[in-house]
Amino acid sequence: MMAIKPKRTALFVSLLVLSLILIKPVYAVGIYFPNDNEIDFKPGLEKTFNFAVTPSNMDVKLSVSGYLSEYVTLSKTLIRFNSTDRAFKVMIKLPEKIENPGHHKLWIAAEEVIDESKIGGNIGTSCNAMVYILIHVLNPGKYVEMSLSAPDVEINEPVNFAVNVKSFGEEDINSIKAAIDVYSPNNEKLATVYTDDKPLKSNTEETLYAQLDTKGYSAGTYRAVAELNYDGKTKQDEKKFKIGELNIKIINYTKEFEKDKINKFDIEIESGWGNKIEDVYSKIKIDDEVIETPRTGLSPWEKKTITAYWDTNNVETGFYDAEMTIYYNDKTTVETGRVSVVEKKEALVEKPGVMGLSMTTMLILIIILLIIIDIIWIFKKRGSERKQKRRKK
C-alpha cells in the first residue's frame, strides 16, 4: 500500500505540471504588420503585404476601410479562434489615376467577434486592433512638405537649424531655400539666417542648414520661423528653442500639511541648463526648524520633485513661512512660500497587497522541489544498497 502512494503522488504531480504546461496564455487580438507599410502611387501598381493576427479567445473579423479601400482585397475576412493559421494577405491593386493627392491611410482592422459565452462576469472585455498602409499620391505640379528643427543650446553656443523638405509633387523643383527669422522671448525679431540653395527632384527629400550665432543672447525660450521658398512658392514652419544657463527654478511645492504626522514636503524643480547638474538638494527652514532633501542629479532641462520630511508633532495648526533653498554647483535658488498645518484627516485604509505567483515561478518551485526529493531518494537508496551489500558480505 505504501509503495502505491508515492506512485500516485508522482502521477498527480506530473499531471498537474503537464496541465500547467499546456495552459498557453492567450491575449486579446493584435496585428503583426510589416515595417515598410508605405507605398508611392504608381498607375496600376500591384503589391501584396503579409499580415498576421495574434491568438485570441474569440473569432476575429478582418476588414479594410479608408480612402482607396475599394482597391484592396483581403485573403481572409474571418479567422476562427481555434485556427492555427493566423496569417493573411492584403492585396492592393491601384487604379490608373487617383483624384485626390496626399497621404492616404488604408486601415486594416482586426475585431474580436464578441461571444457572450466566453465573456465572464457582469462586465466583460474585448479588444480590436487597427494598422494602416500609407499610400502617397503625388500632387500635380510642384508641392513640398517641410519641417524645421531647432535644438536647445547653452548660452553663447550657436544654434544649428535644419529644414527638412520633402517633394510630394509630380514636377522637379529647381531651387529650394529657407530664411529663418529668430524672435526673442518678448517676441522681438532679433535676426534672420539663410540656408543654402538646392534643387529638389520629384518625390525626394533634402535638408537645408543654417546657423545662428547666439553671442549676447540671454537665457530663455526663443522662436524660430522658417519660410521656405521653392520656385516662387512659399511654405512656413516654426519651432521654439531654449538658450540655457545654470539655473534651477522652483515650480511648485507642498502647501498643506497635517498635524501630528511625518509629512512629505515635495518641491518641484526645473533645470534651465542644457547639461546634467549633479548634487542638487534643498534645505527648507520652517519656524526655526530646518529639514533637508536627499541629493540628486538633474538631466538637461529636467523637471523633478525632491522630497523632504517634516514632522509636525508638537507643531500648532496655522500658517508658517517656509524658506526653500536649492543648492547646486556653488549656486542657490531661494524662495519663501506660505504653508499651513491643518488637523489630521481621517486615515485611508490601505488595501492589502496580493502577491501573485506566476506560472513560471510555480514551475521553478516545483522543479526545485522535485530535484530535492530526487536527490534525497537517490542518496537514501544508495545508503540502503550499501547496507544490504555489507549485510551480504
Next chain:
Amino acid sequence: MEEISNKTLAILLIAAIVISLGGTLISLNRLARIRIPMITGLYGEPYEAEIALTITALVQVNFTTDTINWGSGTVKTGYDFCVLNSYDSSIGANCTDFTPQTAGLVLENIGNKNVTLNITMQKNAADFIYPTGAVCQWNVSNLDPGSCPGIALTPGAWQTCAATAVVVCNSTGGGFLADDASDTLNFDVLVQIPSAAVGSKSNVMTASAAAI
C-alpha cells in the same frame, strides 16, 4: 518506511525533465511574442560578421484584468435603486448580497507601437440593466504614470456607457504608450440598478487600438 522503487524514481525524473522542458517551451513561447521573422548571420571576411534583424511591428492591447463580477443580489426592500462600483471594498448602501469589487479593468499596451485608443460599450444603461432609472458609467486613469500623455478625457471623470466610440488617448503626446514602464490604464465602472431590474446582466467594454 518502505523503499522507493526504481520505477517511482524514474517517473519523478521524467516529471522533472517534462517540467524543465515545459518551462523552456513556455519561456520560448513568451519570447515568440516578439516576432523575428528573419535573422540572418552573414559570415564574410575573417573576423567580420553582419547580422540583419527585422522586428515586426505589433499593435496589441490586452485587458490583464478582464472582468468585473458583482455576482447576484438585490436592491434592499424599500429603496428605488442601489449602486455598485469596481473600486470600493463595500457594496452600495442599498444593495444586498452582491460581491464587492475593488479592482477595475486593467488595459495594457502589450504591442511595440504607440496607439490611439477608443472605448466603446456594447450596451447603454437601458439595454444593459433596465429601461428606466439605470445608470452605467466608466472612467479612465493612468495605472502606470504617463501611460497616455495626451489623455483626451479627464482622469477619473465618469463617461456614460454608449455604443459610440469615446476617444481616450489620441496621438497628442504619443498616444497610449508601448513603453513597459508606462503602458497600463485602469478603467473603473459604476452601475445603478433600479429595484425593478431582474435577471442576468452583462455588458462588454471594447478597447480599439490604432497604430499612430
